[in-house]
Amino acid sequence: MINKPDRSFFDAPTLQVARSLLGMKLCRRTSEGLTAGYIIETEGYLGEDDKACHSYKRRSPDGRTNIMYGESGYAYVYLVYGMYYCFNVVTRPSGIPEAVLVRALFPSDGIKLMEMRRNTGKQKALCSGPGKLCKALSIDKSCYGLDLLDSELYIEYGIAIPDIAVDITPRINIAYAGEDADKPYRFVIKDTGIFL
DNA sequence: CGGAAGATTTCT
DNA sequence: GAAATCTTCCGA
Numbered sequence: 191m192i193n194k195p196d197r198s199f200f201d202a203p204t205l206q207v208a209r210s211l212l213g214m215k216l217c218r219r220t221s222e223g224l225t226a227g228y229i230i231e232t233e234g235y236l237g238e239d240d241k242a243c244h245s246y247k248r249r250s251p252d253g254r255t256n257i258m259y260g261e262s263g264y265a266y267v268y269l270v271y272g273m274y275y276c277f278n279v280v281t282r283p284s285g286i287p288e289a290v291l292v293r294a295l296f297p298s299d300g301i302k303l304m305e306m307r308r309n310t311g312k313q314k315a316l317c318s319g320p321g322k323l324c325k326a327l328s329i330d331k332s333c334y335g336l337d338l339l340d341s342e343l344y345i346e347y348g349i350a351i352p353d354i355a356v357d358i359t360p361r362i363n364i365a366y367a368g369e370d371a372d373k374p375y376r377f378v379i380k381d382t383g384i385f386l
Numbered sequence: 387c388g389g390a391a392g393a394t395t396t397c398t
Numbered sequence: 399g400a401a402a403t404c405t406t407c408c409g410a
Contacts, residue, residue, distance in 0.1 A: 233393070235393075242393070243393090244393080244406095248407095253406065253407080254405085254406070268393085268405085268406090269404075269405060269406090270392060270393065270394060270405090271391095271392060271393095271394050271395085271402080271403070271404085271405095272392085272402075272403035272404035272405065273394075273395080273402065273403055273404075274394050274395065276393060276394085278393085291393055293393085319394065319395070320393065320394070321394050321395060322394090322395075361393075362393075362394095363392090363393060363394075364392095364393060366391085366392080367393095387409105387410090388408105388409095388410090389407105389408095389409090389410105390406105390407090390408090390409105391405105391406095391407090391408105392404105392405095392406090392407105394402105395401105395402090396400100396401090396402090397399105397400090397401085397402105398399085398400085398401100
């Protein structure tokens with residue numbers, strides 16, 4: 191509890207939150223047990239002016255993006271390509287539809303459970319993608335709108351990541367977004383063996 | 387109301 | 399390199 195960030199942490203500018211999330215722990219508790227991992231890759235999605243963002247130029251805050259228009263610190267989960275879920279953290283105060291996509295984790299807790307859900311024994315492959323980590327942590331549509339400050343899906347402080355260990359690059363698989371596809375909104379921890 | 391496209395993964 | 403697979407969104 192004490193080691194969880196409060197809502198003001200998520201109210202901050204989206205790219206700042208994306209950077210800060212690196213090294214923090216994403217935790218998921220279910221009847222099967224606890225699964226968690228350190229966040230090693232994130233991407234920022236900057237609302238109505240970002241062509242890659244689901245809330246780009248959307249007039250009415252209806253449908254799946256609804257949660258992004260509300261308070262920060264909530265989970266935005268959606269189905270992509272008809273078969274995989276993606277997990278996002280809503281940022282900024284009410285009225286600003288921005289979010290951070292969590293793209294990869296370094297597994298830390300409940301690894302056995304993750305292996306069963308993912309049907310693989312290779313730790314490196316357990317959470318190395320948006321769809322993979324959702325399956326490993328049992329995140330699906332029922333997690334849409336959960337409060338990350340008060341639910342079975344939450345974020346707590348992990349380890350500090352120095353700037354020298356962070357790479358900033360354009361986002362992945364959003365070529366359709368025109369010039370916004372080149373914006374450096376992706377943050378990833380370099381593979382320096384920091385977790386080994 | 388129909389069609390198209392998608393913040394991916396996995397296998398060949 | 400291509401298929402799998404279905405919700406959401408936009409145009410008509």
